[in-house]
Amino acid sequence: MFEASEMKATRDSYGETLVELGKENPDVVVLDADLSSSTKTSLFAEAFPDRFFNVGIAEADMMGIAAGLARSGKIPFASTFAVFASGRAYDQVRQSIAYPGFNVKIVASHGGITVGPDGASHQALEDIALMRVIPGMVVIVPCDATETRLAVRAAARYHGPVYIRLGRAKVPKILRAHDDFEIGKGLVLWPQLDGRGLDDLIEDRQHSNPEEAPFAVCFVACGVTVQPAMEAAEILEAEGISCLVIDMASVKPIDEDLLATAARNSRVIITCEEHSIIGGLGSAVCETVSKTHPIPVIRLGIEDQFGQSGSAEELMEAYGLTSSNFCQQARDFLETWWQFF
Amino acid sequence: MEDSAKESVECTIQRIKETARDIRIHIIEMTCKAGSGHPGGSLSCADIISTLYFGGVLNVKPEEPLWPDRDRFILSKGHAAPALYAALAERGFFSKDILPTLRQFGSPLQGHPDCRQVPGVEVSTGSLGQGLSMGVGMGIAGKLDKKQYRVWVLLGDGECQEGQVWEAAMAASHYKLDNLTAIIDNNHLQIDGRIEDVMNPEPIAEKFKAFGWHVLCVDGHDPCQLLKVFQEASAVKGRPSVVIAETVKGKGVSFMENKKEWHGKAPTPEQAEQAIRELKMLEV
Numbered sequence: 001m002f003e004a005s006e007m008k009a010t011r012d013s014y015g016e017t018l019v020e021l022g023k024e025n026p027d028v029v030v031l032d033a034d035l036s037s038s039t040k041t042s043l044f045a046e047a048f049p050d051r052f053f054n055v056g057i058a059e060a061d062m063m064g065i066a067a068g069l070a071r072s073g074k075i076p077f078a079s080t081f082a083v084f085a086s087g088r089a090y091d092q093v094r095q096s097i098a099y100p101g102f103n104v105k106i107v108a109s110h111g112g113i114t115v116g117p118d119g120a121s122h123q124a125l126e127d128i129a130l131m132r133v134i135p136g137m138v139v140i141v142p143c144d145a146t147e148t149r150l151a152v153r154a155a156a157r158y159h160g161p162v163y164i165r166l167g168r169a170k171v172p173k174i175l176r177a178h179d180d181f182e183i184g185k186g187l188v189l190w191p192q193l194d195g196r197g198l199d200d201l202i203e204d205r206q207h208s209n210p211e212e213a214p215f216a217v218c219f220v221a222c223g224v225t226v227q228p229a230m231e232a233a234e235i236l237e238a239e240g241i242s243c244l245v246i247d248m249a250s251v252k253p254i255d256e257d258l259l260a261t262a263a264r265n266s267r268v269i270i271t272c273e274e275h276s277i278i279g280g281l282g283s284a285v286c287e288t289v290s291k292t293h294p295i296p297v298i299r300l301g302i303e304d305q306f307g308q309s310g311s312a313e314e315l316m317e318a319y320g321l322t323s324s325n326f327c328q329q330a331r332d333f334l335e336t337w338w339q340f341f
Numbered sequence: 342m343e344d345s346a347k348e349s350v351e352c353t354i355q356r357i358k359e360t361a362r363d364i365r366i367h368i369i370e371m372t373c374k375a376g377s378g379h380p381g382g383s384l385s386c387a388d389i390i391s392t393l394y395f396g397g398v399l400n401v402k403p404e405e406p407l408w409p410d411r412d413r414f415i416l417s418k419g420h421a422a423p424a425l426y427a428a429l430a431e432r433g434f435f436s437k438d439i440l441p442t443l444r445q446f447g448s449p450l451q452g453h454p455d456c457r458q459v460p461g462v463e464v465s466t467g468s469l470g471q472g473l474s475m476g477v478g479m480g481i482a483g484k485l486d487k488k489q490y491r492v493w494v495l496l497g498d499g500e501c502q503e504g505q506v507w508e509a510a511m512a513a514s515h516y517k518l519d520n521l522t523a524i525i526d527n528n529h530l531q532i533d534g535r536i537e538d539v540m541n542p543e544p545i546a547e548k549f550k551a552f553g554w555h556v557l558c559v560d561g562h563d564p565c566q567l568l569k570v571f572q573e574a575s576a577v578k579g580r581p582s583v584v585i586a587e588t589v590k591g592k593g594v595s596f597m598e599n600k601k602e603w604h605g606k607a608p609t610p611e612q613a614e615q616a617i618r619e620l621k622m623l624e625v
Binding site: 064069091101 | 409455456457463464465466467468471472473474475476477478479480481482483485486504505508509511512515516
């Protein structure tokens with residue numbers, strides 16, 4: 001479906017963006033824990049060796065050093081795999097960085113099952129939950145290279161702790177030229193609004209068919225699940241099932257207004273994430289719509305279990321993170337369960 | 342000239358001793374009023390903290406707590422917060438009037454230091470083993486910015502059981518942070534008993550030596566010795582230095598000295614009265 005040239009890993013975009021930021025701001029410093037060739041901080045290390053600190057295999061120490069640098073006016077980006085950044089160094093992130101509100105950017109690569117053959121030990125399926133529950137922590141999960149660049153730049157502008165989750169695998173280009181990223185804002189990717197407001201589109205649909213919800217299904221996704229959610233929407237629309245797809249890269253703070261609009265105008269919300277269904281995007285969406293406009297929410301992701309070795313494609317298939325499963329879940333709900341609501 | 346310089350040093354020592362006694366009295370009063378807290382490990386480091394803040398070691402401006410060129414002091418053993426709060430108040434960072442609010446609802450004086458609430462508190466600590474890493478970050482920043490400030494980190498001996506301390510020790514040496522000094526409050530006791538019995542971190546001096554640090558050993562209750570080694574530590578080039586300060590947990594209060602029970606227990610009003618009587622009778 002996509003040309004190889006259009007595919008790019010979010011971590012590659014991260015490394016390139018760090019070099020941009022390094023040129024623009026002398027206060028940007030980068031730390032890594034012996035994974036710089038994987039997290040792509042190696043690009044910054046080559047460009048700015050004096051501002052790059054490879055602390056060795058010592059993630060806890062890395063977070064503490066980053067905290068000290070931030071307290072001294074630097075803008076540290078600390079990178080390692082998501083499983084180590086969020087798990088191994090959890091207490092340091094909580095105590096040394098988040099509690100004092102220090103301006104540290106934790107950019108973690110290799111999130112989720114698409115890590116692939118390394119297996120469960122290296123597949124962070126809990127990191128979004130762990131970071132999201134820390135007071136004041138911003139959590140961002142970009143879906144493609146462009147959104148990664150925008151998110152990393154937004155994180156550098158924002159003052160305070162930020163966690164950005166990136167992936168190992170190459171992913172297709174999703175954002176269009178006019179799309180932007182803003183902390184706290186979701187992005188409507190489907191239907192194509194072409195400059196119109198979502199509210200205008202909803203109004204049109206309500207006017208032409210007052211009996212019907214403007215959208216049968218609203219997919220809310222982040223990271224690598226945005227693409228299959230888009231494909232699912234295309235398939236379902238062809239079957240006459242109207243869809244809304246929201247790219248919720250800003251998992252925290254989440255876009256409450258957009259979710260409230262989506263909930264008011266859809267029959268069901270289906271959340272899609274490469275993460276445990278406990279505590280991640282699905283939970284965040286439920287927490288939000290339960291207080292604004294409660295409607296049925298189906299959370300798709302990894303059930304309460306660890307991952308395993310395999311190729312990224314095999315694992316996405318095995319855990320149901322495919323457009324065909326997203327479609328099936330939508331159809332099942334509309335055919336079987338909708339009548340009970 | 343020599344006479345006046347000598348006199349000046351004597352004045353400094355006297356000030357350190359008197360303030361250390363005041364800090365100890367504050368520690369007893371604060372923990373007694375709070376009904377909880379950690380008097381033992383606060384009393385053991387009172388002379389160290391007094392020497393840093395009143396011996397001309399730390400270059401700080403109480404009226405401008407975040408002055409960019411300030412020397413940094415990190416209380417990694419955050420449970421000794423009463424000692425730090427007392428020293429900061431005595432130094433004029435905030436009013437002594439709020440000291441009695443320690444640990445109370447709504448007080449900025451949290452059970453463990455919160456740098457967002459208290460002027461002069463450099464970082465938030467309490468979860469042990471994390472201060473030295475933050476000190477390494479500040480040391481690196483100082484080198485990057487070509488600043489002259491120094492970074493001082495006070496750790497407990499029991500705290501050296503935390504693995505992160507040694508990750509940071511490795512990094513400080515690797516980055517040749519001669520602007521960083523660690524101080525170990527070597528009081529030999531932790532909550533569950535003697536550190537040698539719980540999990541022996543000794544020989545601490547040899548461990549730091551092996552990690553490439555310049556090691557200095559000193560009586561942690563003698564301001565004269567402390568001042569001397571702090572000056573020596575500041576002069577070391579090319580590597581970080583550590584001061585192993587031999588101390589007595591509960592120092593200055595007869596019934597608290599060398600008793601693990603006083604790690605995390607507040608004195609009753611009667612006990613506090615006796616403790617303060619003893620402290621006031623101390624010759625300084």
